[in-house]
Amino acid sequence: MKQYIKSIVEINDNKKSRYFALFIQGLILLSVVTFSIETIPNLKPQTKVILQSIEWFSVIVFSLEYFLRIYVADSRPKFIFSFFGIIDLLAILPFYLSFGVDLRSLRALRFLRLFRILKLVRYNKAMNHFTSAIKSAKEEIFLFILITLILIYFSAVGIYYFENEAQPEHFSSIFDSLWWAIITLTTVGYGDVYPITVGGKVFTFFILMIGLGIVAIPTGIISSALTKSVDKKVDN
The missing domain is CATH 1.10.287.70 (Helix Hairpins)
Structure with a gap:
């Protein structure tokens, strides 16, 4: 099971891995766009509800992805303290911790993963x-x-x-x-x-x-x- 999850979560030359990578990239783009829309003054209550729902969904997916990457990592401490490991953590921390600093914009850095699938x-x-x-x-x-x-x-x-x-x-x-x-x-x-x-x-x-x-x-x-x-x- 661990090897099967690893073949999907980590970048590999198979359809499931590529689809997973594209899904994550699309969700990152969506979360960045919604984060920007939230700063527009006088948003309608319905719009705020939609944006909040997208944020909930994004954080759940990013959290699941983060823990799956830790689970399948060959060296878990090495991944956790790696550049992308830290970025993955910072992408979800603002949702769980209310300390007045909004770090959600750091999700944009996760787009650098896109270059792992380039040939x-x-x-x-x-x-x-x-x-x-x-x-x-x-x-x-x-x-x-x-x-x-x-x-x-x-x-x-x-x-x-x-x-x-x-x-x-x-x-x-x-x-x-x-x-x-x-x-x-x-x-x-x-x-x-x-x-x-x-x-x-x-x-x-x-x-x-x-x-x-x-x-x-x-x-x-x-x-x-x-x-x-x-x-x-x-x-x-």
Whole structure:
């Protein structure tokens, strides 16, 4: 029974494992969306009931998944204190512990599991350098885009909690905060929305530093891929 559960819960090359992984990924996306919707002011009571029901269902599934992963782990302490083990735990703790800190946004990090089911793709060597470079760096580019989206979401969550009370007209919900997060991480900075609290300003400083690195990453990925493509052709 343990081996059967392990073949499903852990990423393997079988249909049940892939379906389970897709179900968990879909539920993570749904929980992130509902978490964001909860921050919209003046929600209808019926909507709140639906969101709460989704939260209950999500936590039950995530809790079951967490304990199943512990059960099938080759080394349980190693899994519990691993990166994904900690993230799995933090994804369900806020529901069970009422200590005033909402950590549900950390569920977004669980999307990194998606890369466990990605397979290496073989590319056609006959293509030109640029096409070959883009294709050969496909996974790195996809990883960059996904991490950027996660950072944008976390930035929106962070600035929402710092600035919501001080500027409810600009940061009334996480959806409104997403605009600030996008223009800050991309270092565009139109100046129409900016933090006024000390915490918000410090938070913005770190987001700007991260944004400077994000702008440079795609250039490095594509340049490296182009260099490798040229070197391969010369060697051939």
